[in-house]
Every structure is written in C-alpha cells, then in structure tokens.
Amino acid sequence: MSGALLATLFFVSAAATRAGSERNVVINELMWDATEYVELLNTTNEAISLNGWTLTRQKPDGDEKIIITFDEEVIIPAADFLLIEKKEEASAIAADVITSSLTLVNSGELVTLRDEVGTVIDQANQLGSWFAGENTTEGVAMERADAGASGTSAASWHTSVGTVGERNGTPGAVNSAPAINQPPTGEITAPETGTTGTAITFMAKDVQDPDGDSVTVAWSFGDGGSATGTEVTHTYSSAETFVVSMSMSDGVNETEVAHTITITKRTYVDHVAINEFLVNPTGSDADNEFIELINTSDDEVDIGGWQLDDKEGGSSTYTIPSDTKLSGRGILSFPRTETKIALNNSGDTVRLLDPESATKFSYTYSGAVPEGQSHNRENDTFTLSTTPTPGEANKITSPPADDEEDEEATPSPTPSDGAVGGATIVSVSLADVRKQRGGTAITTEGVVSAPPGVFGDTSIYIAGSGIQIYFRQGEYPTLALGDTITVTGTMTSSLGEARIKIAAATDVVMKSHGTPPQPHAVSTGEIGERLEGSLVLIQGTVTKTSGATFYVDDGSGEIKVFIKSATGIDKPRMRRGNLVTIIGVVSQTTTGYRVLPRFQDDVRLGGVAGFTSFPATGIGDRGTSLQAKGAALAAGIVMLLLGLGYRSGEPLLTWQK
Incomplete structure (x- = not known):
C-alpha cells in the first residue's frame, strides 16, 4: 500500500473515530412490517465508524436481543444514511448491511443503538405499540420527523407518505414530509333571540374536514347546558344574553365558533283555568279521578310544558306533553291514569302551573x-x-246528602198537647208498627239501640224489629243505650224510611234500664225493607271504599255502609279485599238501603266472634223466609268459626283502626 494511501486511510480512520465519539447517529426510519429494514442517519459533517456498535430490539415482555454488532468496516459517511436490510430484496435500494437477524414484531418493540462501550446513542419507539407505520401487505414505514427530538416520543415520528425503492417508505433517502392535519370548518345557524321555557334549535352548518376525517360536534350553551350533534335543541330558564360555542373536532385538531343569543322572559296567557276535577269517584280512585282544563278565550293556546300538581310535597308534578293545543273555548281532561296525581278525598289543593312553574290557577278544598x-x-x-x-261542558246537579231530611210523605196532624192531641191512639207491638198507615197515632214499646246525639239531635232508634223515632226539637229526655221506653207519636216517613214522629219530650217515657241490645246477625244480601230500622251485624269483604262510605259483600250481595259525621267515628284504614265486621242500624234514603254504624267499636277490621243475635222480635212476623233465616244462621256459624281461629289454626280476631 502506498504511503499516500496509508496516509489517506489513516486520516479517514482517525476522522471516523473522532466523529464517532460525538455520538450523532440516530435511528431515522423503521420498516417493521413485511420485509424489515432500518435506516440510520449520521447528523454530522464527518464520517462515523460503527465498529463494535450494536443495534438491539426488545418486546415489552421480553429480553433485549441483538439484531447486529457492527464490525470495523461499517462506516457512515458524513451527513449520510446507513441502510440495514433483512434481505437484499427488502427494497430496490442497495443495502449497506444485510442481516437475517433483523426481525421486528408488528405489536411493537423498543429499538436501541449503542456504541462500542454500551452507551445508548439513540432509541426508537417504546416498550409498546409502534408510534407510526402501518401493518399492510407491503407495510408502511415509520419515519423520524425531527432528528434532534427524542426517539422515544411519539411526536418525533410519522407514517411515511413517500415511495422509494419500491417500498412504502424512503430507504436511503430523505424522509417524506409528514402530512399536516387541517382543522375542520363550519358555522352556527341559530336565532339571535329567544324566550324562556321555549326549545331553541341550534344547527351546525357546512361542517367539513379538509382531510376527509370524521368530525364530532359539541355544544356549550353558556348556562351550564351542553349537547352533541349537528342539530340540537336547548331550553333556557333565565332571561339574559348567552354566548353559545360549537366545537368541531377531527380527533387531531379542534375548531370552535361562537354565537350570541339574547333570551327574554316568556309571558303566558291567563285564560287557561281548571274547570272541573274529581277526587272521590264512584269505584276506583286510581282509574276514575281527573283534572279538566278550559280555555276561556277564543284563541288557541299551546299548553305544552304546562304542569298540573296538587299541593307542594304531594304527588309528582305532571308536565303536559309538548305541542298540546287547547282550542278557543276548548276543554281538555287529564285522567289520573296519565297524570299519576292522587287528590286526597278529605282536602287538597289542585294547581295549574306554567312551564316556568309559576302558579296560573289554584284551588283548595277541605x-x-x-x-x-x-x-x-x-x-x-x-x-x-x-x-x-x-272533557265536556260542566253540568251542575245538586247532590242528595246522606244526612238530609226531606218533607214527610204523609203530613202529621198538628198536635195540641203531645203527639196526637186528642186523636185515637192505637197501641201496637213494635213488630206491627210498619203495618200502620201514615198519619196513624200509635203507642209502642222498644229498647233504645241508638240514643239521642248518636245520629244527631233529632233522631233515635229503638230495637226489636226496629224503627226510627223523630223529634224536630231534639229535646229528648235523658236516655241510655239499652233503656226500655214507650213512645207515642204519629207514623210518617222520610226519604222512604218509616218513622214515628213525636211532638214533645213527654211522648217518650223511660220504663226501665237494661243491657244494650244485641244486633241481628244477617247476610249483606238480606238488608232491605224487612230489616229497616233494625240493629244488625254483617261480616264480609270490602268491595269499595271512599271517604265516609264503603261497601261490604259476604257473597250474598253488596250493601253500603255510611259513617255519619255526628257519630265521631274514625273510619279505620281499609282497602278492597279487607275482611270487616260492622254493627249498625239499617236506614233507607232515596238511593237505597245502607247500614249506619253508631260507635267506634261498630266498625272493625277482621272477623269478630262472640255476638249473639238479638231475639227476632217481630222480624219473623214481617215475613222472614226460611231462606233468610238460613242465611242468618250461616252468618252466625261463619262468625263462630272465625272467632275460634278457623283457617289453619290462626285467629282472625283483629282490632284495628
């Protein structure tokens, strides 16, 4: 080798070694799918020798593995690339180094470049999924966006958009410029004014993304409310100016536009009122109660969003469905089955509220x-x-009160002194009283079953066959339950019920004190003309209950039970199907027969035993049929069984209020 060549080789080697110590080599590109390749970049102006350097890979759950250890022949020219391929055909670009150990898993690995003493020179990715690139048939490379930035930051990498060497990447060439995501655009279409309580529509108009990405739209209405979607509605509850913002996002960039809307207080008409309501219907309250509205003007009114309610703290407020229209002079009924508003039978408040919960109409009944x-x-x-x-125009019909007293069917003679004033007086047994014609002056005897004051001041009852005694002045002598008395008066009738009318307190004479009379045990179906005025005991199940009235049936027929206010009886809490035992006087009104309890203990929940049927004084004489007697006997047997705890040995006697 010539001296010049030696000198040249020495110079290159020295320069490469000197530059290598600066460690300015980065992992610049990775093709981790299909046939792999790795590209290194010398960022300096001097050649760098990689003698003794290593390139490794490591999966998240594995050990670090060496891909290649470079020998002394591997030198990266200044500001140039070193292309390492698994196979020669990895690209159409000639590889600088080929190693079959270059295998990168598609799930992601950390790739590390170390110098000859093990110092980390650079790293690409992290222990996890690849930051960029695509897993396709041919693969798409992951390229370094900034050689000076950290290789373990996702922001330093992008998916290649270049094509070099017949690969979807840029092996041995300058990396492709990353695609810059453009933000979406759009605008708000909405009114500039609105009113409280009214739904306002907001629309996202001409929303598009330059990159073709899908866009999500989110709204903030300025009052704490929010929504998503390209068309939304919002209702404001307060009157002020709000700034509405619409945010459009393509997952990378976000664009926000604003819109100002001024809300004023909505005014509501005053000509919608509650027209009729039913709190204690015949039959089921839950099925038959209703509240009815009326429009007292000639103009149609939109009552959508208006509310029906009872007193505060009662039933939940019912909101009338949107777009509900009430025509001029129109009437609209809302049943309890729809509103779920339960109005109390003993007093409540029924209210109509506008959509802002301001009271437009209210009525309290007690x-x-x-x-x-x-x-x-x-x-x-x-x-x-x-x-x-x-749902129809009101129709006012006067109710016949249970406690009212009508004019007598047969006028009685005007007395001069006492009941009959010189007229011929017929002495009859209590059993025969009802056989006497109206206006007949009679004297009879019986045992007090309902003393003065029980059903009011004017009426008492005597037992046996039973009859009502009526004294308009109400100034009876002192009488007690069980007293035997003689009564002198005139036969009359009221509301269909026979009675003896007296004219003075002296027409009632107390003969002796005694024990309270026992009731006749009868079936509910027996109660009628034959038992009018009698003290009876019935036992059966409740079929209907409302207010001071309820109905009882033992299987033979339904009978009404009415608690007069004068008795002071506190009606026990009961419901359909409850077994009850009732003692009371049989009374007649224009609507039929009923049983009138006298005292609190006359109304009991459950079966009650131990009562003895009062002697049938006169009842048999009034035509008691064998069938009726049998029914009464059967009722007595039922009571006996109930009192003995029949039914699996469990006692049925209960005392409840």
Whole structure:
C-alpha cells in the first residue's frame, strides 16, 4: 500500500473515530412490517465508524436481543444514511448491511443503538405499540420527523407518505414530509333571540374536514347546558344574553365558533283555568279521578310544558306533553291514569302551573268530598255536582246528602198537647208498627239501640224489629243505650224510611234500664225493607271504599255502609279485599238501603266472634223466609268459626283502626 494511501486511510480512520465519539447517529426510519429494514442517519459533517456498535430490539415482555454488532468496516459517511436490510430484496435500494437477524414484531418493540462501550446513542419507539407505520401487505414505514427530538416520543415520528425503492417508505433517502392535519370548518345557524321555557334549535352548518376525517360536534350553551350533534335543541330558564360555542373536532385538531343569543322572559296567557276535577269517584280512585282544563278565550293556546300538581310535597308534578293545543273555548281532561296525581278525598289543593312553574290557577278544598261528586268551576268558585263531565261542558246537579231530611210523605196532624192531641191512639207491638198507615197515632214499646246525639239531635232508634223515632226539637229526655221506653207519636216517613214522629219530650217515657241490645246477625244480601230500622251485624269483604262510605259483600250481595259525621267515628284504614265486621242500624234514603254504624267499636277490621243475635222480635212476623233465616244462621256459624281461629289454626280476631 502506498504511503499516500496509508496516509489517506489513516486520516479517514482517525476522522471516523473522532466523529464517532460525538455520538450523532440516530435511528431515522423503521420498516417493521413485511420485509424489515432500518435506516440510520449520521447528523454530522464527518464520517462515523460503527465498529463494535450494536443495534438491539426488545418486546415489552421480553429480553433485549441483538439484531447486529457492527464490525470495523461499517462506516457512515458524513451527513449520510446507513441502510440495514433483512434481505437484499427488502427494497430496490442497495443495502449497506444485510442481516437475517433483523426481525421486528408488528405489536411493537423498543429499538436501541449503542456504541462500542454500551452507551445508548439513540432509541426508537417504546416498550409498546409502534408510534407510526402501518401493518399492510407491503407495510408502511415509520419515519423520524425531527432528528434532534427524542426517539422515544411519539411526536418525533410519522407514517411515511413517500415511495422509494419500491417500498412504502424512503430507504436511503430523505424522509417524506409528514402530512399536516387541517382543522375542520363550519358555522352556527341559530336565532339571535329567544324566550324562556321555549326549545331553541341550534344547527351546525357546512361542517367539513379538509382531510376527509370524521368530525364530532359539541355544544356549550353558556348556562351550564351542553349537547352533541349537528342539530340540537336547548331550553333556557333565565332571561339574559348567552354566548353559545360549537366545537368541531377531527380527533387531531379542534375548531370552535361562537354565537350570541339574547333570551327574554316568556309571558303566558291567563285564560287557561281548571274547570272541573274529581277526587272521590264512584269505584276506583286510581282509574276514575281527573283534572279538566278550559280555555276561556277564543284563541288557541299551546299548553305544552304546562304542569298540573296538587299541593307542594304531594304527588309528582305532571308536565303536559309538548305541542298540546287547547282550542278557543276548548276543554281538555287529564285522567289520573296519565297524570299519576292522587287528590286526597278529605282536602287538597289542585294547581295549574306554567312551564316556568309559576302558579296560573289554584284551588283548595277541605273536608270530606262525597263519593261520585266532582268540583265544577262556576262564577269563579267551585260547586259540587253529582254529574261528572270530563272533557265536556260542566253540568251542575245538586247532590242528595246522606244526612238530609226531606218533607214527610204523609203530613202529621198538628198536635195540641203531645203527639196526637186528642186523636185515637192505637197501641201496637213494635213488630206491627210498619203495618200502620201514615198519619196513624200509635203507642209502642222498644229498647233504645241508638240514643239521642248518636245520629244527631233529632233522631233515635229503638230495637226489636226496629224503627226510627223523630223529634224536630231534639229535646229528648235523658236516655241510655239499652233503656226500655214507650213512645207515642204519629207514623210518617222520610226519604222512604218509616218513622214515628213525636211532638214533645213527654211522648217518650223511660220504663226501665237494661243491657244494650244485641244486633241481628244477617247476610249483606238480606238488608232491605224487612230489616229497616233494625240493629244488625254483617261480616264480609270490602268491595269499595271512599271517604265516609264503603261497601261490604259476604257473597250474598253488596250493601253500603255510611259513617255519619255526628257519630265521631274514625273510619279505620281499609282497602278492597279487607275482611270487616260492622254493627249498625239499617236506614233507607232515596238511593237505597245502607247500614249506619253508631260507635267506634261498630266498625272493625277482621272477623269478630262472640255476638249473639238479638231475639227476632217481630222480624219473623214481617215475613222472614226460611231462606233468610238460613242465611242468618250461616252468618252466625261463619262468625263462630272465625272467632275460634278457623283457617289453619290462626285467629282472625283483629282490632284495628
């Protein structure tokens, strides 16, 4: 070798060694799919020898493995590339180094370049998925975007968009320029003004992405509300100016545009009112209650978003569906099955609220509401009617009160002194009283079953066959339950029920004190004319209950039980299907027969045993059929079995309120 050549070789070797110590070599490109290649870049202006350097790979769950250890012949020229290929055909570019150990897994590896003493010169990727590149049939390379940036940062890499050497990459050449993602564009279409309580539509107009990426649209309405989508609605509850922002994102870049909208307070009409409501229907409350609205103007009103409610803290507020229209002078009924609003039978408040929860109409009622009677708006107040008309014009019909007293069917003579004032008085047994014609002056005897004050001041009852005694002045002598008395008066009737009318307190004479009379044990289906005025005991299940009224049936027929307010009885909490035992007087009104309990213990939940049927004084004489007697006997047997705890040995006697 000539001296000049030696000198030249010595110069190159010295320069390469000197430059190598500066460690300015980076991993510049990786083809990790298909046939692999790795490209190194010398970033200096001097050649660098890689003698003793190593290139390694490491999977996240594996040990570091050597791809190649370079020998002294491997030198990277100044500012040039070193192409390492697994096979010669890895690209159409001639490889500087070929090694069959160059295998990179598609799931990702950390690639490390070390110098001859093991110092890390550069690294590419991390222990995980590849930062860039694509796994396709031919593969797409992962290229360094900035040689001066960290190779373990995803931001330093991009997927190649170049094609060199018949590969989707740039082996042995300058890396391709990374594609720059362009942000999406679009604008807001929306009104500049609106009102509270009204849904406002916001639309994203002409939304597009220059790169063809999919775009998501998100909204912020300035009042804490948000939504996503290209067309959304929002309702403001307060009156002020809001800045609405729309954000468009393609996953890389985001564009935000703004829109200002001024909201003013919405005003609502005052000519929608509650027209009728039913709180205590005949039958099921849950199925038959309703609240009815009326439009008192000639103009159609949109009541969507308006609310129906009872008093605060009661049922949940019902919001009327959007776009609900109430025509001029129109009526619209809302059943409880839809609103779920349960109005109390004993008093409540029914309210109509606008969409901002301001009260537009309110009415409070108190006291027990009679069954089947609705409240009807009439001249700015409400009147009870026995004819509910949901969805129709109100029809006011006066309810016949259970406690009312009508004119007597047969006028009685005007007394001069006592009940009959000189008229001929017929002495009859209590069993024969009802056989007497109206207006007949009679004297009879019986045992007090309902003393003065129980059903009010004017009426008492005597037992046996039983009859009502009526004294308009209500100034009876002192009488107690069980007293035997003689009554002198005139036969009359009220609401279809026979009674003896007296004219003075002296027409009632107390003969003796005694024990309280026992009730007749009868079936519910027996109660009628034959038992009118009698003290009876019935036992059966509740079929309906509402307010002071409920119905009982033992399988022979349904009978009404009514608790008069004068008794002071606190009606026990009951529901359909409950077994009850009732003692009371049989009374008649224009609507039929009923049983009137006298005292709190006359109304009991459960089966009650131990009662003895009162002697059938006169009842048999009034035509008691064998069938009726049999029914009464059967009822007594049922009570006996219940009292003995029949039914799997469990006692049925209960005392509940």
